Amino acid sequence: MRAARRTVGWSAANVLVLLWTLFPVWWILALSFKSPAEIGTDGGRLWPRHWTLGNYAGIFRTSEFLHALLNSIGIALIATAIAVSLATMAAYAITRLRFPGKRWFIGLSLLVAMFPQISLVSPLFDIERGIGIFNTWVGLIVPYMTFSLPLGIYILSAFFREMPWELEKAAQMDGATPFQAFIRVIAPLAMPAIVTTAILVFIFCWNDFLFAISLTSTQRARTVPAAIAFFTGSSQFQQPIGSIAAAAVVITIPVVLFVLLFQRRIISGLTAGAVKG
Amino acid sequence: MAEIVLDGVTKRYPDGTVAVHELDLEIADGEFVILVGPSGCGKTTTLNMIAGLEDITQGVVRIGGAVVNDMGPKDRDIAMVFQDYALYPHMTVRENLAFPLKMARTPADVLRRKVADVADTLGLAGMLDRKPAQLSGGQRQRVAMGRAIVRDPRAFLMDEPLSNLDARLRLEMRTQLSRLQKRLDTTTVYVTHDQTEAMTLGDRVALLRAGYVQQVGTPRELYDRPANLFVAGFIGAPAMNLLPATVEDDRLRTPLGPVPLIAAHRRALAAHDAGREVVVGLRPEALEHAGAGNDTGVTVTAAVDIIESTGADMYAYLFLEDGEPAASAFMELTATDDAGSGGSPDGRQLVARLDPDTPAREGEPIELRFDPRKLHLFDPRTGIRIPMP
Numbered sequence: 001m002r003a004a005r006r007t008v009g010w011s012a013a014n015v016l017v018l019l020w021t022l023f024p025v026w027w028i029l030a031l032s033f034k035s036p037a038e039i040g041t042d043g044g045r046l047w048p049r050h051w052t053l054g055n056y057a058g059i060f061r062t063s064e065f066l067h068a069l070l071n072s073i074g075i076a077l078i079a080t081a082i083a084v085s086l087a088t089m090a091a092y093a094i095t096r097l098r099f100p101g102k103r104w105f106i107g108l109s110l111l112v113a114m115f116p117q118i119s120l121v122s123p124l125f126d127i128e129r130g131i132g133i134f135n136t137w138v139g140l141i142v143p144y145m146t147f148s149l150p151l152g153i154y155i156l157s158a159f160f161r162e163m164p165w166e167l168e169k170a171a172q173m174d175g176a177t178p179f180q181a182f183i184r185v186i187a188p189l190a191m192p193a194i195v196t197t198a199i200l201v202f203i204f205c206w207n208d209f210l211f212a213i214s215l216t217s218t219q220r221a222r223t224v225p226a227a228i229a230f231f232t233g234s235s236q237f238q239q240p241i242g243s244i245a246a247a248a249v250v251i252t253i254p255v256v257l258f259v260l261l262f263q264r265r266i267i268s269g270l271t272a273g274a275v276k277g
Numbered sequence: 278m279a280e281i282v283l284d285g286v287t288k289r290y291p292d293g294t295v296a297v298h299e300l301d302l303e304i305a306d307g308e309f310v311i312l313v314g315p316s317g318c319g320k321t322t323t324l325n326m327i328a329g330l331e332d333i334t335q336g337v338v339r340i341g342g343a344v345v346n347d348m349g350p351k352d353r354d355i356a357m358v359f360q361d362y363a364l365y366p367h368m369t370v371r372e373n374l375a376f377p378l379k380m381a382r383t384p385a386d387v388l389r390r391k392v393a394d395v396a397d398t399l400g401l402a403g404m405l406d407r408k409p410a411q412l413s414g415g416q417r418q419r420v421a422m423g424r425a426i427v428r429d430p431r432a433f434l435m436d437e438p439l440s441n442l443d444a445r446l447r448l449e450m451r452t453q454l455s456r457l458q459k460r461l462d463t464t465t466v467y468v469t470h471d472q473t474e475a476m477t478l479g480d481r482v483a484l485l486r487a488g489y490v491q492q493v494g495t496p497r498e499l500y501d502r503p504a505n506l507f508v509a510g511f512i513g514a515p516a517m518n519l520l521p522a523t524v525e526d527d528r529l530r531t532p533l534g535p536v537p538l539i540a541a542h543r544r545a546l547a548a549h550d551a552g553r554e555v556v557v558g559l560r561p562e563a564l565e566h567a568g569a570g571n572d573t574g575v576t577v578t579a580a581v582d583i584i585e586s587t588g589a590d591m592y593a594y595l596f597l598e599d600g601e602p603a604a605s606a607f608m609e610l611t612a613t614d615d616a617g618s619g620g621s622p623d624g625r626q627l628v629a630r631l632d633p634d635t636p637a638r639e640g641e642p643i644e645l646r647f648d649p650r651k652l653h654l655f656d657p658r659t660g661i662r663i664p665m666p
Contacts, residue, residue, distance in 0.1 A: 169330050170363035172350040173434075174424065175380035184376075188367045 025252075032056070032245035039241050055246035059231075065247060067219045068227030072251065075137050075223060076205040079144040084198045086145075087152025088190065092182060094153065095160040096168075106157060109150040117147070121214045128215055135217045143211050148201040155200075159193035160186075195262045203255055224251045279341030279431040279464060280306045281327060286336035288322050288488075296322040298488045299336065307462045311479035313469050315511075318485040320468045324434050327466060329353050341431060351380070356425035357434040360441065362417045364409040370396075370420050371405040377428045395423045398457075415446045426457070432464040439474065451477060472512050476500070484508055506660040509558050509653060515592060515628045521657065522557045529652075531557055532597040532625065533577045539649050541665050549656065549663045556660075558653035561592065564629035566637070567644035574648045579627060581637050593637050595627040595645075 027046065031039060032055050034048045042049065059065040094105055124143060128134040133142070163186065171181035187194070212226035219227075228247050231240040281304040288297040297319040304310045312320040325331040327338055329350035338345050345353050356377070364373050374395055378388045396402045399419045409417055418438065425433055439447045439454070455478055458465050469475055475482045476496040484491045484499065484507075492504040496512075503509035509517045522531040524546060529536040536557075538546075546555070567576050579595035586592075629645055637643045654663040 164361065164363065166359050166361055166363035167365065169328075169350075170357070170359060170365075170424075171376075172330070173328060173355070173357040174377035175351045175428075176376075177349075177351060180380065185365055 028245050028248055031241060032249050034242060036238050036242050040239070043241070055242035056250070059243050059247050059250070064219065064227060064230070065224070068222050068224045069251070071137070071219075071221055072206060072223040072225075073254070075140050075144070075221070076202055078137070079141045079148065079205045080198055080202045082141070083145045083148040083152055083201050084194060087149050087156055087197060088187065088194055089182075090149070091153045091156035092160055092186065095157050096165075106154060109153055111150075113147055113150040117210055121210060124211075125214055134215060135221050137221055139215050140211060140221060140223070143215070144201075144205045144208065148204055151204075152197040152201060155197050156190065156193050159190055163189060199259055199262060202258060206251070206255055280304060280308075280339075281432060281464060281466065282337075282339040283323070283327070284337045284339070286323070286326060286338060287334050288319070288326060288331065289334040296488055297326070300485075300488075300490055302483055302490070302493065304464060304466060306464055309458050309465045309467065309478060309480045311467045311469060311475040311482045312485060313472060313475035313482055313511075314485035314491075316470060317487070319488040320470075320485050321436055323485070324357075324436055324466060324468045327432075328355065328357050328434050354430050355432040355434060356428065356430040358421050358425050358436065358438040360437040362409075362421040362441075364417055364420055364424075366409050369406050369408055370401060370412070373409070373420055374401075374405075374423050374427050377424060381428055383428075391427055395427045398426075399423045414442055415450065418442060418450060422454075422457070426461060426463075430463070432466065433458075435465065435467045437469055438467075440469070440471070454478065472514065476512065482512075484511060502662065502664075503558070503653065504662055506556060506558075506655050509655070509662075513560060515561050515630070517653070518559045518561065518627050519655075520557050520559070520597075520627075522555050524553045524555060529555070529557065533559075533575070533627070536575050536649050536652065541650070542652070542654060545654060545663050545665045552656075552658070554657050555663065556655040556657045558655060559627075559647060559651060561628040561630040563647050563651040564627075564631070564645045565647070566631055566635045567646040568636075574646045576644055576646045577627075578642055578644045580642050581639050582626070584637060584639055586633060589633065591631045591633045591635055591637065593629045593631055593635075593643065595629060595643070597625050597627055 030046055030048055031043065033051050033053070034043070034045075035050060035052045035054055038045075038049055094102065120143075125134070128139045133139040167185055167189070168178075168181050171185045172178065176184065207225060208223070209225040209229075212223045213229060216222040216226060222230075224247060228244050231243050231247070281302075283300050283302040286297060286300045287295065289295045300319075300323060302310070312323055314320050322331060326333050327340075329345065329348060329352075333346050340353055340355065365376065368376065371392060374392045375388055378391060383391070392405075393402070396405055399422060401416070401419055401423060404412065404416065409420065412420065418441070421438065425435075439450050442450060451474060458478075467474075467478060469478075475484075476499075479496060481494060482496055482499055483493045486507055491511075492499055492508045494502075499508055499512045503512060503517070506519060509519065520532050522529045522536075524538070525535075527538050527543075529538060529542075564577075579597050581593050582596045583594040584591060585594075631637065631645075635643075654665075655661065656663055
């Protein structure tokens, strides 16, 4: 009896949390399928009176959104790829090598990530204009990496610490160079951590608004979150709410796909069987 | 195929601890040498220095005549079997076995043939497509072995390869390993803390303690003529009985009772210029029940404390009433730091390996006999054996 009551209690709590988190998502989704007129008069309805794909058609008709989407995909993927490969190597070096100040290293690198981003925006703006990477892909990739590398190094070094060192020794005894041992033995085993890091870094780059709005000035490097802010209605009397909602839905899809696709690789216990068990 | 020479090899860690002190060891081509000792004696460090996994602080390691001090592990052409096997968990057995060959850029057809050969030799043919996680301990151990032998290295290094197996399997693998080494005839350095493995597997045994070599020799030499009290206590199970004794004119006064000095002992003591105090050592197997057979030798009567029977043997732990607790310096010289190596000598206890039919009962006295020629003599000041001429 008590067990049943407990189950009911937990189920209720779960439903509550689900509603809490999914409600905004649904609302955005509903908004994106409403016509501008309906949004103006009946925006609060949770179910569109007339379903329309007009908002989606609208954003894909303009080069503004398409270009921003291209920028977003390119910048996020490149930043993720570079950050993850650098973080993997750096984390491995930090866990495996002995050097003075090693204990401070990870702490200091985390400090970089904890820096309030807003305080860096104006100096970055000046620096980037000074060296000519303002309003370019590179101009966004570099700050993204600065913030995602420490996080990546932190996650990966925690993982590498748990990895049996004997595997690397074994690879070296089997004739592998340290680099071959890393690529063929260590990195494949670290895949769950690498994928986790990649997902987090990708989401960070993909969702960033602050740098994207501050360090770009035209379509050339503007990513979707920034581009959305520049959306206008089809006339000056119209709010672009429908287009914004549609764009928000569109850019959520890659993140969801990314996670669904790679979470299968995050299998715990991948290292089972390496050593005695 | 190559000989391995260690010449004054020392390992000192940055914090100043010295793991290995000026170790000299020559391992002939094809020889099976065991490094044995209690934990922390420097045996694994020595192995790692031969492998190239640890730097050599001082001294020289030569493999096949060439100095390898500054050579990476991959260039030394030697294979290693790890205690925890260190199989690559993301690869199948086949890929694990093929890995060293791939690293050596072996052509695909040769690689396939060699992997198949090794799998046949070790009975792994049926499980080539399994991952290490799906294998039993013994199977993993064999894969680790296979990965070492697959590329015909110049030498094998083995770091307690059998210590993670259960007792039965360990025995089985020990025999297999012996057979394999004889067939391949490859120089092998084998690290273990188990004196039984050392005695049964090795052509020669090097016994280490706290970074110092205590004795190097054939298992027989270590057993018959232990160089010092430590070796005497470490080799053999149960451990050798070590008792304090005093030299008196023509006999030894011991907790076993007076033992007449035989000519060889008299000469040895004279040549060594030992003091009057000595330590006598007597193997448990040198004692036998006085009732059986002839009646020569020295007899001892002592109360039986505990009896352990293994079926084939009976171990009797006896309490010597005339004994006195051993001095701590004496304990220090004999301590093996290893709980598994048998009873620690405290000067009052005696272990005897007897025939299982011996009529011994716990709590009752028994008369035992030994041949005084079987006594080992040690100098208690240094722990060193007093050599018999």
